Amino acid sequence: MKKKFSIILLVTVLLSGCWDERLNKNIVSVPMVAFDGEVGHLKGYYGLPGKQRNTTEYSYITVDGTSIEDLRQKVDLQVNEGIDLSKLSSILISDELAEKELYHLLDQYYRNARNRLNTYLLVTEGDPEPFIKFGEKMGDDVNNYYSELVQGFIHKSVFPNIDLQLACSYLMDEAIDLTLPYVKISSENGVPEVVGLALFDGQKFTGKTLNHVESLLLQVMKDKIGKYANVSYIDNEVPVSFRINRIKRMMKWEGTTITIDYRLKVGIMEYYENHLLDENRKKKLEKFIQEKMTSDMEKVVEILHESNTDALGIGRIARAFHPDVFKEKKWKEIYPTLTIIPKVQVEITDTGVLD
Amino acid sequence: MTKWTLSNKQLFLFLFILQTGTVFISVQSRVIKAAEQNSWLIFIAVSLFHLFILHIFNKYYKYFQLNKFEKWLYQIYWYTIVVTFLAYIDFILEVWAFPQTPAYIVISLMVIVSLYANLSKYAVALNISVILIPFIVIFLAMLSLATKDLIWTNLFPFGQIDSKQWIDGVGQTMYAFIGIEAFLILRPFVEDKKELKFRSIALYQLILTLFFVITILYVLLFFSLEEIKIIPVTIMYLLKSQEITFLQRLDLFFTYIWMTWSVISVVLFMFLGLSLYKTMYTRSIKFTVFIHFLVSILPLFLITRELVKKSHDILMYGHYFFGLLFPLFIMLKGWRKSLREKKV
Numbered sequence: 136m137k138k139k140f141s142i143i144l145l146v147t148v149l150l151s152g153c154w155d156e157r158l159n160k161n162i163v164s165v166p167m168v169a170f171d172g173e174v175g176h177l178k179g180y181y182g183l184p185g186k187q188r189n190t191t192e193y194s195y196i197t198v199d200g201t202s203i204e205d206l207r208q209k210v211d212l213q214v215n216e217g218i219d220l221s222k223l224s225s226i227l228i229s230d231e232l233a234e235k236e237l238y239h240l241l242d243q244y245y246r247n248a249r250n251r252l253n254t255y256l257l258v259t260e261g262d263p264e265p266f267i268k269f270g271e272k273m274g275d276d277v278n279n280y281y282s283e284l285v286q287g288f289i290h291k292s293v294f295p296n297i298d299l300q301l302a303c304s305y306l307m308d309e310a311i312d313l314t315l316p317y318v319k320i321s322s323e324n325g326v327p328e329v330v331g332l333a334l335f336d337g338q339k340f341t342g343k344t345l346n347h348v349e350s351l352l353l354q355v356m357k358d359k360i361g362k363y364a365n366v367s368y369i370d371n372e373v374p375v376s377f378r379i380n381r382i383k384r385m386m387k388w389e390g391t392t393i394t395i396d397y398r399l400k401v402g403i404m405e406y407y408e409n410h411l412l413d414e415n416r417k418k419k420l421e422k423f424i425q426e427k428m429t430s431d432m433e434k435v436v437e438i439l440h441e442s443n444t445d446a447l448g449i450g451r452i453a454r455a456f457h458p459d460v461f462k463e464k465k466w467k468e469i470y471p472t473l474t475i476i477p478k479v480q481v482e483i484t485d486t487g488v489l490d
Numbered sequence: 491m492t493k494w495t496l497s498n499k500q501l502f503l504f505l506f507i508l509q510t511g512t513v514f515i516s517v518q519s520r521v522i523k524a525a526e527q528n529s530w531l532i533f534i535a536v537s538l539f540h541l542f543i544l545h546i547f548n549k550y551y552k553y554f555q556l557n558k559f560e561k562w563l564y565q566i567y568w569y570t571i572v573v574t575f576l577a578y579i580d581f582i583l584e585v586w587a588f589p590q591t592p593a594y595i596v597i598s599l600m601v602i603v604s605l606y607a608n609l610s611k612y613a614v615a616l617n618i619s620v621i622l623i624p625f626i627v628i629f630l631a632m633l634s635l636a637t638k639d640l641i642w643t644n645l646f647p648f649g650q651i652d653s654k655q656w657i658d659g660v661g662q663t664m665y666a667f668i669g670i671e672a673f674l675i676l677r678p679f680v681e682d683k684k685e686l687k688f689r690s691i692a693l694y695q696l697i698l699t700l701f702f703v704i705t706i707l708y709v710l711l712f713f714s715l716e717e718i719k720i721i722p723v724t725i726m727y728l729l730k731s732q733e734i735t736f737l738q739r740l741d742l743f744f745t746y747i748w749m750t751w752s753v754i755s756v757v758l759f760m761f762l763g764l765s766l767y768k769t770m771y772t773r774s775i776k777f778t779v780f781i782h783f784l785v786s787i788l789p790l791f792l793i794t795r796e797l798v799k800k801s802h803d804i805l806m807y808g809h810y811f812f813g814l815l816f817p818l819f820i821m822l823k824g825w826r827k828s829l830r831e832k833k834v
Contacts, residue, residue: 143602154588155587155588155589155590221739248730252727253733298731300727303717304713304717308716451644454646455643455644456643456647458647
């Protein structure tokens with residue numbers, strides 16, 4: 136009896152894998168896609184790395200369709216094998232398209248269990264086709280070119296670590312707004328380059344962006360810096376570069392006025408005037424940095440207010456602790472009425488191997 | 491009926507797997523949808539209530555004497571649970587892991603494990619849960635990968651629970667305690683019957699509560715409430731969003747763990763039903779095969795999103811009756827009967 140059961144069990148176990156088998160030779164992996172147009176009249180670009188689809192060269196397919204799934208199905212018709220998006224590392228969306236409801240483009244990626252949720256989203260300045268076409272020059276990096284670009288800038292504290300899953304979380308939460316990497320094709324050498332961050336108001340790209348210095352400051356203001364957060368200023372024609380080692384953030388709410396105190400511990404990376412053991416010189420430099428950072432942060436707050444982008448997630452804190460300020464479904468009207476005052480205190484704790 | 495015993499630890503492990511298996515991936519979103527930031531508080535309150543119930547069960551289990559009709563009622567209830575769970579397991583596997591594999595293959599595979607365990611010695615069904623212990627640890631380790639992404643402000647505001655949240659939250663939380671009546675079936679077989687102290691029961695309930703509350707908090711702090719409204723299996727989605735270098739799809743790995751967990755809970759429910767059957771009839775092999783055949787066929791009619799949801803909702807009412815009211819009624823009946831016998 137036991138022997139029979141063992142055989143049946145073994146056979147069934149072996150059978151269960153057959154139906155859902157997906158061999159690599161039967162699929163075409165797509166590492167990057169790009170979209171332009173608008174829902175109803177979308178244009179999709181699907182990058183297909185070499186060594187598949189009977190070719191050793193990189194190529195890409197352009198299709199027109201009504202929705203993201205429609206585009207995918209049309210690409211499927213153009214390849215012998217089925218396309219596979221489970222290794223998709225980046226989705227590029229044109230700025231024009233991002234100005235429409237972003238979730239409408241992403242639903243298909245959340246709905247299918249095979250899709251990756253760690254894919255990075257990027258907003259492109261203008262037509263995204265050149266970004267996909269650039270795959271021809273990416274060589275072996277083609278599978279992860281844009282995702283590694285984003286990760287690099289996450290380490291440098293320019294981009295927040297927002298992948299497809301987190302983007303959905305932000306899009307569905309009225310108490311925080313999304314910021315996504317904003318890239319353009321360099322007019323000098325035709326290479327994709329980072330501009331900074333695209334600012335969203337709810338589901339839509341506002342058309343406003345932060346440059347990469349402002350983007351870094353935004354990560355500092357969120358207390359979400361990556362591995363490195365390096366800043367450079369000029370103090371009376373003397374360059375001073377420093378890295379932010381530690382951030383302590385405290386918020387004080389007085390009605391609709393929010394004062395955010397930042398206490399930063401920084402390490403000097405470049406300052407040829409030296410003699411930072413001299414207390415006066417050190418204090419003077421600290422004062423310069425904190426004044427400069429405060430004024431730069433004020434500019435960032437101004438841009439965020441202009442675009443009605445709650446990238447700092449003030450709404451989440453209001454919802455949690457200030458029910459008198461936060462009102463469900465009304466936060467986007469309340470947020471622009473808030474006064475946000477950043478104040479920076481800097482302490483130089485490290486000067487490298489020199490004093 | 492064949493004489494068998496089990497230790498305290500075996501009893502609690504049996505109960506833990508029975509109560510967590512299958513439901514532990516969906517209970518979080520159900521409870522959070524109903525009670526939002528107060529979900530974990532309501533869960534703790536309901537758990538305390540069940541601790542009280544377990545204490546009552548432990549104190550008066552001797553009066554839990556089932557007649558033939560009641561035994562059949564319980565069997566039908568447990569076999570219904572098994573059918574519902576199998577439909578749910580296959581539904582989840584179809585969405586997450588095996589979209590092409592026919593349902594009858596997946597369900598047959600699971601039922602064969604149960605059939606094998608229930609045709610073997612009692613020790614097989616009683617000890618099969620042991621293989622899950624490392625999986626519990628692995629699951630919690632996998633969950634902890636999301637710690638860095640938790641948004642602690644999602645926890646607030648909590649404490650102000652309105653009546654609707656209480657009613658809905660308590661209703662959905664009950665789902666996590668389906669199978670509690672197994673305690674009454676197994677308790678008479680515990681070695682050294684007098685040795686089961688309240689402290690042990692409280693410790694068990696604390697572990698069960700912690701397990702569920704941790705998962706509820708992770709889901710609550712990881713997703714926004716709006717997201718939770720559209721994601722029915724949040725734990726799976728949470729794990730899917732985690733990236734580790736050596737495993738591309740953590741959710742798939744977890745799916746297999748959960749499948750094993752669920753299959754074992756099916757084995758245990760079938761064991762409960764068959765152990766009652768064996769107290770009535772000496773020959774049980776044909777019935778064991780027949781009932782396994784039946785529970786492998788019936789789920790095939792339930793595998794749609796609507797039916798899976800409806801059948802799960804009905805299970806909650808089953809728990810109210812078979813897990814709480816009916817045992818208390820039977821114990822009361824038994825107690826009165828014993829009083830009458832004493833007088834005589």
